[in-house]
Amino acid sequence: MDVLANIQLGLLTAAxxxxxxxxxxGVTVGMIVGVLPGIGHLAAISLLMPxxxxxxxxxxxxxxxxxxxxxxxxxxxxxxxxxLPGTASSAVACLDGYPMAQKGRAGAALMITTxxxxxxxxxxxxxxILMAPPxxxxxxxxxxxxxxSMMVLGLVAAGSISQGKPLMGLASVILGLAIGLVxxxxxxxxxxxxxxxxxxxxxxSIIVIAMALFGVVEVISSIGRTGEGAxxxxxxxxxxxxxxxxxxxxxxxxxxxxGIGVGVGVLPGTGGGSMASFMAYAVEKRVSRTPEEFGKGxxxxxxxxxxxxxxAAQSAFIPTLTLGIPGDAIMALMLGALxxxxxxxxxxxxxxxxxxxxGLVVSFLIGNFFLLILNIPLIRVWVRxxxxxxxxxxxxxxxxxxxxxxxxxRSTFDVMLVAGLAFVGFLMIRIGFEAAPLLLGYILGPLLxxxxxxxxxxxxxxFMIFLERPISAVFLFFALAMLAWVVFSSLRTPxxxxxxxAESG
Numbered sequence: 001m002d003v004l005a006n007i008q009l010g011l012l013t014a015a016x017x018x019x020x021x022x023x024x025x026g027v028t029v030g031m032i033v034g035v036l037p038g039i040g041h042l043a044a045i046s047l048l049m050p051x052x053x054x055x056x057x058x059x060x061x062x063x064x065x066x067x068x069x070x071x072x073x074x075x076x077x078x079x080x081x082x083x084l085p086g087t088a089s090s091a092v093a094c095l096d097g098y099p100m101a102q103k104g105r106a107g108a109a110l111m112i113t114t115x116x117x118x119x120x121x122x123x124x125x126x127x128x129i130l131m132a133p134p135x136x137x138x139x140x141x142x143x144x145x146x147x148x149s150m151m152v153l154g155l156v157a158a159g160s161i162s163q164g165k166p167l168m169g170l171a172s173v174i175l176g177l178a179i180g181l182v183x184x185x186x187x188x189x190x191x192x193x194x195x196x197x198x199x200x201x202x203x204x205s206i207i208v209i210a211m212a213l214f215g216v217v218e219v220i221s222s223i224g225r226t227g228e229g230a231x232x233x234x235x236x237x238x239x240x241x242x243x244x245x246x247x248x249x250x251x252x253x254x255x256x257x258x259g260i261g262v263g264v265g266v267l268p269g270t271g272g273g274s275m276a277s278f279m280a281y282a283v284e285k286r287v288s289r290t291p292e293e294f295g296k297g298x299x300x301x302x303x304x305x306x307x308x309x310x311x312a313a314q315s316a317f318i319p320t321l322t323l324g325i326p327g328d329a330i331m332a333l334m335l336g337a338l339x340x341x342x343x344x345x346x347x348x349x350x351x352x353x354x355x356x357x358x359g360l361v362v363s364f365l366i367g368n369f370f371l372l373i374l375n376i377p378l379i380r381v382w383v384r385x386x387x388x389x390x391x392x393x394x395x396x397x398x399x400x401x402x403x404x405x406x407x408x409x410r411s412t413f414d415v416m417l418v419a420g421l422a423f424v425g426f427l428m429i430r431i432g433f434e435a436a437p438l439l440l441g442y443i444l445g446p447l448l449x450x451x452x453x454x455x456x457x458x459x460x461x462x463f464m465i466f467l468e469r470p471i472s473a474v475f476l477f478f479a480l481a482m483l484a485w486v487v488f489s490s491l492r493t494p495x496x497x498x499x500x501x502a503e504s505g
Contacts, residue, residue, distance in 0.1 A: 007358070025063060027066040029048070047404055076113040080094075123258040153476075167487075170486065175438055177448070183201060208421065215418075
């Protein structure tokens, strides 16, 4: 009964004209961003975040979330037609989607990805509706020490399970924590890491960091990766209909992929859709009776990863909204949007702001129906968008980033800071650092410090409180175990390389 009441409350909130409009705009922008390879939803969300300062919290989250899961739908279009993934999580769609396009089955592949995306999203939304309230109630019993240890575990996981070297990921987290400390200490009133610059007294804005690391850097990196004049496979409406055999071979992969996506999405630090889609592809190839078809145009190799990355995108909101622990950089930006609107992330969002929480959840359902309508009838429009010259597109994005940053505080210093951070961020990424763990460290840093101080205030400075509480001790144990694994694997890898080179010599 409570579930029905919650859904009714969410429907009343999400079905307002304002929220419907922002949901539609969000998923449409997400589709376009997903279709265009090399842009990325992080850049789009960073670009539009300043606009959300002037709208209610629910509408802003509906807009940003719509961009996120809308891009998951659009990302597979470029993967199938051009062999260029629109998003990182849709890279797996290239493996079998593009071979299907070369065989003249591009339309069927696009239809299957749409169905799989919708199926995976809906399944994860049901899990979100059922899991979020009990998880939030459980989290309300947590002590400040428990939250501190849980955030430590989340940060260690985010750094150690990064795509590059784990030690580089952990270093990125530490750098993010340091940037989060810039500004006035709210407890003592002293300045930290401001170097006497008045513009840094209030800290480094999340807009500045997001636009520098995920806007400008992404554009600079994409210039070298994306080419022009690529041939786009033509798609007719008649070719969109998959055969009965293709449909029958897609349902079980969709179900398995959705389950994997939900499992990966609820775990902070796992990388969300990217890891889920690769895991789903590997599982599907393992259980398939015809594994030799994978990589040559297998319909299961398209449907399972697409269901997985979309279900992971939706289920990633479970730890973000109920525990205040973001699973990836996108979820960190969502937490940043909550903080900008004065809403403290964590389990109290569910109990103290039920309209926001359930309105956002129901907007997921509405947004996925919008995407289902947008994706297929407008497929020829998305194909035309793929032909926009990048020499026109990328400078326009840089201009919009500069205008967006300046509009927040009307500060030229912020624009220059974006340019400086983008230059440093580009060099860091080239040498192996990652931007996503840095953003997670930046977002969770102040929350980590706040909960540590609360716990020490209760224990009168006794650090044993973090080990005396069972929940906190368990989180710290897993964090230490993960750190030990990272150090061990990092030390072991050079020895293995030396051994292999000696044997080959």
